[in-house]
Amino acid sequence: MEFVVSAPGKVILHGEHSVVYGKKAIASSLSLRTTVKIRALEENIISLDFSDLNIKESVGSGDLTILESQVSGSLQEPCLPNESVRNSLKCLELQNTNVECLLKQQTIFTTASLFCSLRKISGRKQGVELVGMSDLPIGAGLGSSASFSSCLAAGFLTLFDFIQTPECSENGSNKRIWSKLDLELINKWAFFGEKIIHGNPSGVDNSVATFGGAIHFQRGEITPLQCIPKLNILLINTKMPRSTKKLVGLVKERKEKNPEIYEPILQSMDEITNAVMKAYDQICENCDDVTMSKAYSDLENLIDVNQHLLQALGVSHPTLDDICLTCSTVGFHAKLTGAGGGGCAYCVIRPDVSEEAIESLKRELRTRNFECWECTLGGPGVALTSP
Numbered sequence: 001m002e003f004v005v006s007a008p009g010k011v012i013l014h015g016e017h018s019v020v021y022g023k024k025a026i027a028s029s030l031s032l033r034t035t036v037k038i039r040a041l042e043e044n045i046i047s048l049d050f051s052d053l054n055i056k057e058s059v060g061s062g063d064l065t066i067l068e069s070q071v072s073g074s075l076q077e078p079c080l081p082n083e084s085v086r087n088s089l090k091c092l093e094l095q096n097t098n099v100e101c102l103l104k105q106q107t108i109f110t111t112a113s114l115f116c117s118l119r120k121i122s123g124r125k126q127g128v129e130l131v132g133m134s135d136l137p138i139g140a141g142l143g144s145s146a147s148f149s150s151c152l153a154a155g156f157l158t159l160f161d162f163i164q165t166p167e168c169s170e171n172g173s174n175k176r177i178w179s180k181l182d183l184e185l186i187n188k189w190a191f192f193g194e195k196i197i198h199g200n201p202s203g204v205d206n207s208v209a210t211f212g213g214a215i216h217f218q219r220g221e222i223t224p225l226q227c228i229p230k231l232n233i234l235l236i237n238t239k240m241p242r243s244t245k246k247l248v249g250l251v252k253e254r255k256e257k258n259p260e261i262y263e264p265i266l267q268s269m270d271e272i273t274n275a276v277m278k279a280y281d282q283i284c285e286n287c288d289d290v291t292m293s294k295a296y297s298d299l300e301n302l303i304d305v306n307q308h309l310l311q312a313l314g315v316s317h318p319t320l321d322d323i324c325l326t327c328s329t330v331g332f333h334a335k336l337t338g339a340g341g342g343g344c345a346y347c348v349i350r351p352d353v354s355e356e357a358i359e360s361l362k363r364e365l366r367t368r369n370f371e372c373w374e375c376t377l378g379g380p381g382v383a384l385t386s387p
């Protein structure tokens with residue numbers, strides 16, 4: 001059996017970090033995707049080829065036996081393996097402790113845990129070969145971890161026949177989408193993968209990667225945005241590597257130490273999401289130019305306030321602050337997206353902004369060694385892309 005799955009990255013428009021504490025978030029899928037080719041093997045190994053992280057190795061039968069003895073849970077109730085099992089896996093032996101090695105370990109342990117958990121439930125004995133690649137910058141706040149986890153979840157659930165390969169897609173594209181029930185199961189196992197990578201994820205990232213489109217999210221409650229405002233955004237990559245797990249951990253530590261300081265900040269972020277939803281509704285109503293212009297001004301002000309609150313949480317970074325200042329000096333409004341600490345920011349591009357103004361901003365950002373690209377929001381979630 002051999003097939004290919006893919007899933008989108010995401011941009012959190014508002015609500016990163018506060019969504020971990022039950023506040024609302026708005027997020028949208030991106031046209032950038034992760035792709036994983038999956039082939040069943042007779043041999044009891046996992047063969048990995050993930051070019052984005054220079055991973056070309058196998059998890060041997062010895063490690064799979066150890067891990068499978070440690071995993072439990074059922075198809076509807078996944079259960080994370082005990083972190084201590086990492087120390088007994090040969091495939092995770094530290095060659096060294098640099099960031100690249102830690103990222104590789106994260107991938108290998110997430111992949112092996114998802115595979116062993118689902119294979120044990122299925123009672124099968126086969127191995128698997130995985131070849132993965134991504135359009136997304138990894139570790140940059142665009143949800144590469146969720147996109148990757150959603151691909152693995154959909155791939156292994158299909159490999160072990162827990163879900164059927166979906167019918168051909170309606171619009172004739174090469175992306176075939178599973179049923180809502182199957183997508184809910186995929187999302188549950190993608191969340192399992194995110195928990196291994198993030199530690200304490202909210203679930204917003206894997207929900208967008210799995211269901212696609214733009215969503216309003218709170219405590220697992222997913223509401224597709226009825227209309228995605230025709231927002232053109234410019235994604236800007238600081239190219240500063242950082243770990244979501246560490247940044248989410250930093251906010252947790254600060255909030256536990258001074259809840260009286262941090263809870264009001266998170267509450268304000270929740271109110272920003274409410275106000276943004278109102279501005280989106282106005283933009284979507286195709287109201288008159290004056291009302292539309294006011295709605296965009298409200299949105300831009302909310303982006304600025306959200307960025308200042310993220311700075312107060314301690315999750316911005318000098319390069320992100322530089323991007324926001326560079327944008328604001330020429331009338332654009334930017335905020336970090338995702339966990340921060342580096343990674344990406346985005347700014348909203350009003351429909352009436354000239355191409356020249358956009359190109360001039362891109363030139364200025366590139367001279368500061370930032371990558372930037374215009375991006376469309378929305379688009380399909382996880383899909384079977386071939387055969």
Ligand SMILES: Nc1ncnc2c1ncn2[C@@H]1O[C@H](COP(=O)(O)OP(=O)(O)O)[C@@H](O)[C@H]1O
Nearest residue numbers: 103106107134139140141142143144145148244
């Ligand atoms: N294409 C990929 N191939 C292998 N591992 C991946 C891929 N994309 C993401 N990952 C995993 O996700 C981790 C990055 O997740 P995270 O720190 O949450 O950043 P992001 O903001 O991109 O979600 C990587 O360390 C790696 O373990």
Ligand SMILES: C[C@@](O)(CCOP(=O)(O)O)CC(=O)O
Nearest residue numbers: 016017141143201202338339
């Ligand atoms: C910081 C957070 O809100 C988003 C993390 O996004 P990313 O992994 O940096 O793309 C964490 C979460 O919601 O799980």
Ligand SMILES: [Mg+2]
Nearest residue numbers: 143145146244
């Ligand atoms: Mg992530």
